[in-house]
Amino acid sequence: MNNPFMPHEAEVIARHDETADLFSLQLRFTDPLIHSQYRFVPGQFNMLYLPGMSEVPISIVSDPDDVHIIDHTIRKVGSVTSNLGRLQVGDRLGLRGPYGRGWPVVDAENTDLVIVTGGLGCAPSVSLIEYVLRRQARYGRIHIIQGVKHSSDFIWRERYDLWRQYPNVEVWLTADTGDTLWPERLGPVTQFFDQLDIDPKQTSVMMCGPEGMMKAVVHDMQQRAVPGKRIWFSMERNMHCALGSCGRCQLGAKFVCKDGPVFNYDELAPYWGHKGV
Amino acid sequence: MNRQRFLPGERFQSLIDQLKSAGYDVVGPQVRDHAIVFDALAKVDQLPIGITDEQAPGRYRLEKSESRRCFDWATGAQAIKPMTFVARETLWQSERLPDGSLTFHETLVKTRPTAIIGVRACDLAALSIHDHHFMRGAHPDPLYSQRRQSLFLIAVHCMRSAATCFCTATGDGPRARSGYDLALSELDEGFILEAHTGRGLDIIVQLGIDEATVEQIERADAGIGQAAKQQQRILPVGPLQEKLVSAVEHPRWQTLNDRCLSCGNCTAVCPTCFCQTHVDEISLDGQQTSHIRQWESCFNPDHSHIHGIVIRSERAHRYRQWLTHKFGTWEEQFGRSGCVGCGRCITWCPVGIDVTEELAVLCKGLVNE
Numbered sequence: 159m160n161n162p163f164m165p166h167e168a169e170v171i172a173r174h175d176e177t178a179d180l181f182s183l184q185l186r187f188t189d190p191l192i193h194s195q196y197r198f199v200p201g202q203f204n205m206l207y208l209p210g211m212s213e214v215p216i217s218i219v220s221d222p223d224d225v226h227i228i229d230h231t232i233r234k235v236g237s238v239t240s241n242l243g244r245l246q247v248g249d250r251l252g253l254r255g256p257y258g259r260g261w262p263v264v265d266a267e268n269t270d271l272v273i274v275t276g277g278l279g280c281a282p283s284v285s286l287i288e289y290v291l292r293r294q295a296r297y298g299r300i301h302i303i304q305g306v307k308h309s310s311d312f313i314w315r316e317r318y319d320l321w322r323q324y325p326n327v328e329v330w331l332t333a334d335t336g337d338t339l340w341p342e343r344l345g346p347v348t349q350f351f352d353q354l355d356i357d358p359k360q361t362s363v364m365m366c367g368p369e370g371m372m373k374a375v376v377h378d379m380q381q382r383a384v385p386g387k388r389i390w391f392s393m394e395r396n397m398h399c400a401l402g403s404c405g406r407c408q409l410g411a412k413f414v415c416k417d418g419p420v421f422n423y424d425e426l427a428p429y430w431g432h433k434g435v
Numbered sequence: 436m437n438r439q440r441f442l443p444g445e446r447f448q449s450l451i452d453q454l455k456s457a458g459y460d461v462v463g464p465q466v467r468d469h470a471i472v473f474d475a476l477a478k479v480d481q482l483p484i485g486i487t488d489e490q491a492p493g494r495y496r497l498e499k500s501e502s503r504r505c506f507d508w509a510t511g512a513q514a515i516k517p518m519t520f521v522a523r524e525t526l527w528q529s530e531r532l533p534d535g536s537l538t539f540h541e542t543l544v545k546t547r548p549t550a551i552i553g554v555r556a557c558d559l560a561a562l563s564i565h566d567h568h569f570m571r572g573a574h575p576d577p578l579y580s581q582r583r584q585s586l587f588l589i590a591v592h593c594m595r596s597a598a599t600c601f602c603t604a605t606g607d608g609p610r611a612r613s614g615y616d617l618a619l620s621e622l623d624e625g626f627i628l629e630a631h632t633g634r635g636l637d638i639i640v641q642l643g644i645d646e647a648t649v650e651q652i653e654r655a656d657a658g659i660g661q662a663a664k665q666q667q668r669i670l671p672v673g674p675l676q677e678k679l680v681s682a683v684e685h686p687r688w689q690t691l692n693d694r695c696l697s698c699g700n701c702t703a704v705c706p707t708c709f710c711q712t713h714v715d716e717i718s719l720d721g722q723q724t725s726h727i728r729q730w731e732s733c734f735n736p737d738h739s740h741i742h743g744i745v746i747r748s749e750r751a752h753r754y755r756q757w758l759t760h761k762f763g764t765w766e767e768q769f770g771r772s773g774c775v776g777c778g779r780c781i782t783w784c785p786v787g788i789d790v791t792e793e794l795a796v797l798c799k800g801l802v803n804e
Contacts, residue, residue: 159577161541163713163726164527188536209529209537209724210717235742250537252529396741398713401574405710406731406738408756410680411764416573428680434752435683 162401165207165252166192170245171227177313179234181243182219184227185253198222200285201260201392201420204230205400206242207252214238215397215415217281218256221288228253231281257400258419261286262390266362269388270298272354274347274375276305276367282392282419283366284314291324300327301354305347305371309336347371348378358383364420366392373431376423386423393419393426410435440639441647444625447505448479450589451552453641459550459587462518464511469497471511473518476552483508490597490778492787506553506621509597510777514558515551516706519582520565523729526578526713531722542725544578546585554590554615556608557600557777561706562588563614567769568709587634590615594658599778601668601791607775609662620655627655668791670762671798673772678798679763683755687796692751694786699732701780701788702757707765707773710738733757762794 172184187193198218205213214236220229234240245251263286271290275283290297302321306312312333322329330350331342343349363379365372372391379389395407395414407414410429412421429435442450454461463476466483476482487500488508500507525542532538554562562583569579593600593609602608611618616635620627627647630636647655671678702708712731717724731738734753739746747753765773774790781789 159575159580161527161577162574163728164539164541165529166539167537207529209531210715210721212713212715248535250535252537252539394741395746396737396739398711402572403569403574403576403709403711404713404728404731405733406712408760408764410759411676411767413768429683432683434747434749434755 162254163399165205165213165254167250168228168253170247170249170251173245173247176231179243180231180313181234182229182231183242183245184220184229185251186227187253188250194225196228196256198228198256199260200263200289201282202256202258203400203419204228204253204255205257205397206230206238207254208238208241209252211238211241213252213398213400214242215257215400217285217392219281219285219288221285221292231284255400258415259417261289261364261392261420262362262422263289266364266388267296268298269360269362270301270356272301272303272356272361272363272379274303274305274363274365274367274371276347276365276371277307280366283364286364287321291321291327294324294326298326298360300324301330301350301356302327303330303332303347303350305332305334305367307334309333309340309342346374348374351378351382356382356384358385362388362390364390376430380423386427389423390420391423393421439647439652440628440642440644441651442626442628442642442644444503444623446642446644447626449642450626450628450638451476451479453638454550454552454587457638457641459548461550461552463552464506464508466497470495471497471508473511473514473551473553479505482506482553487595488597490599490782492599492781492789493784494787495782502623504594504621504623506591506619507595509593509595509600510555510557510779510782512704512779512783514706515554515562515586515588516558516565518549518551518586519562519579520569520709520730521578521582523727524578525725526728527726529724529726542578544581546581548585548587550587550589552589552591552619554588554611555593555777556590556611557602557605557775558706559588559590559611559614560602560605560607560775561777564707564769564771564773564775565709588615588617590618592618592620592655592659593662594621594655596662596665597778597782598667599781600662600666600776601670601778602776603663603666604668604670604791605772605774605776609666610659620658622651622654622658627651668778668789669795670774670791671794674766675772675794675798676763676766679759679794682797683759685797687793688751688755691754691788691793692749694788695734695750695754696786697734697736697750697753698785699734700783700785702732702734703730704779704783705761706775706777706779707761708732712737733760758790758793758797762790 398404402416482505569576590611710731761773
């Protein structure tokens, strides 16, 4: 019987430092057959393994139609991610995936999109934005709202400037606090919602970021009568197996690794907003 | 396919011998360190003959029984869970080669056909839940599956309940209903055997024993009925998922925060708890690793740790997670409660927290509404 816990060898094809603690790794399975069979959707994740350390779940940011590479943007938040940050081109590591349910990119076709991101380098939403912009004809208007703590946290400015040039795409940026040259807004992401001219019946909301921000967005969108089944978010929990076996990622009755990490509000409503669930 | 047969008590060794000659390693209950544990069984006199257990919240004692029966006790701290879901095992290994490449190796599980004598109805129900969890998902677990498939199970219908037993409330006992090859009902003079599988019947046929009498069968049924009547603990009327999830902010959780030690004993003895930690062990030269799976408890703060945050930071959160999962959200995941009524979590809780008492309080307000 196939051992689903066991990674496969992968090679670092390219690496790029985004900020002091954020970096991107482009990977490829060294076995061409495994690489050729690998398919994913935006919002899914892989388990990355460094020998002697534990495995970590990392969101996939590359485009699913780009079959050459598997791209991850990773923040150094612990020992494994810090050591992943030391990998160089040609280094080998363990990789298995993809896992979980990604963004509802097919269900959301023909609707307007509101994509809200809190914090910096939120990989699940970057993959989503890149995906929908490359397939823009399938969607209505696309509103991208990005919030960061401090204006100096803001990265990928060129990317946002590029996104702004698409027709029918609006990009809104805000920082909790900003220096004097910050040309964008200050304050929470929800401040823009009054300016969004959205039809609640024809809008899909997708977000990722701190749970506090997501709670505020859910509350606001419900006030605007967006149905709970079209308010989507990517959740984060401790994971050791990614297969629904180890039990660590449970959120109510859901296993975040296989039922999520992307959920709609209705699915998590009974558990939403309670501390320690 | 099957008529119930009678094996005289003095011939019980012949069952062990027959299982061995059929190729099985035999495992059965025995007394060790003042508790009943399961281990290799060669001779019938290793069984806990004339021993009974006295259980209460936070209390487990073995005592002399009035009878000479082998199975006149209810449950030990563990039964068969460690034989299928092993407390610590290697999932796979990796090796760094001199050229920098990385290879991965599956670990091979060595199993031998193993017959376990003395499996209780609650433990069979728990095994069935674990079969669902480990073998019927999108990614069947090869280690569990191989161990599971090596087992030949000989159930014992319970004739005596401990004070902590409540399998009648979960519907899982005291009579074993399914999932076994052979079942025993113990009478003072011997055992009634019934087969549930073809290979179970083969063993009975080899023993060359007579049919049990109607009177013996009636006496066994009465004994099992007696075990059911001894049970005092009850559960709120299910399903409980909605009730428990709705009780998420119930003040009772705070009292549990003050009583629960977060020791994880309940999760260690629970026959259905399946949470795991996966850790890497590395060789001294740094070139080889073993990826180890071991039992984990949701009472450990690390269980819900994500980069600097512990989601369930308070004991109340962790107790709520365990109880709400076991009796509530388990229903959505597995189509039934995660509790089989064995009562181990009550017995082995060092401060004697009784889940049936907690559930009565937590679900009460909603029942009355």
